Amino acid sequence: MFWRKSKRLVGLDIGSSSVKVVELARKGPGYELVSLGMEPLGQDIVVDGSIMDALLVASAIKKIFTDNKIKLREVATSVSGHSVIVKRITLSAANDAEVAAAITYEAQQHIPFDVADVNLSYQVMGPATAGSGTDVMLVAVKREKILNHTNVLGQAGMSPVVVDIDVLALQNAFEANYDPEAGALVALLNIGASTMNINIVRDGMPLFTRDVSVGGNQYTDTLQKELDLSFEDAERLKKGHPLPNVSADAAAPHVRSVSEILMLEIQKTFDFFRQTTLPENIQAIYLAGGTSKIEGLLELLKEEFNVPIEIMDPFRRVHIDPARFDVGYTAEVAPRACVAMGLALRSFDTP
DSSP: OOSOOOSSOEEEEEOSSEEEEEEEEEETTEEEEEEEEEEEOOTTSEETTEESOHHHHHHHHHHHHHHTTOOOOEEEEEEOSTTEEEEEEEESOSSHHHHHHHHHHHHHHHOSSOGGGEEEEEEEEEEOSSSSSEEEEEEEEEHHHHHHHHHHHHHTTOEEEEEEEHHHHHHHHHHHHOOOOTTOEEEEEEEOSSOEEEEEEETTEEEEEEEESOSHHHHHHHHHHHHTOOHHHHHHHHTTOOBTTBOHHHHHHHHHHHHHHHHHHHHHHHHHHHHHTOSOOOOEEEEESGGGGSTTHHHHHHHHHOSOEEEOOTTTTEEOOTTTSOHHHHHHHGGGGHHHHHHHGGGGOOO
């Protein structure tokens, strides 16, 4: 989004709980998985999308490239959090030249930061849906947020060629693997350890995005507190692994209570979308991120929203050589790899 594109890039997603990488190659009209790796990060290493311990993250990145024998050093990465603004706006501009001339001034009216402190990007969406003018998707990211990532990548010996936004990378992965009905209003939810990215799209156009500071860490914190567990035991229990001194029945109500918090945040987002953007209901929901596999969450959301809901598979249309990859492993980690997959697809952008 902020740099030129390269012919071959590794998608590198720095999340709150782990670093994920995906490398793809063309195979006929589709793609083939070349590399897939994940390296866990400790507590509070990445907070609200900001890297707090640069050396540890740089070390994790170097390890993941070494372990997976990835030779490429040019990467596409992404950012999210409160320093990132993605907003659809309408400009009183009739053509691309007028949009380019007006965008900096208009950005000042829509972002809560000094425009001198941000990197701006935008995409023309087409004629305004209401009235005259042009609809534009505006993206603004604080420069310090971008530098926070690119400096760490530099320490790891990587060259950041593309810096994207998590919600847009998620949409890339979705569109490469799914064909929703024309006109369908689809919600893409990436539920990570500390943040849930929400992107509501129609016909390839992002209509509304939001980052919510809830995620898998809340399950861990609640289990720790309510059942008097260590962080490590709470993490294991959250992931469905049994503990000798805690029954599944004892954990279930605490897990459900956090799932209900997530559900309410999703409902609030959908309500706000209907009030401010389009008075229509979401017709399908796709879940991504490690937290999407929390026991009972999918069923709870299906019960609440009464629409088709499934966990996104970013490799659904990707050729995976069973001689090189454990198919069971790739299926297990697939929801966590959605953003990295979307970033890896930036290799194939049309110049």
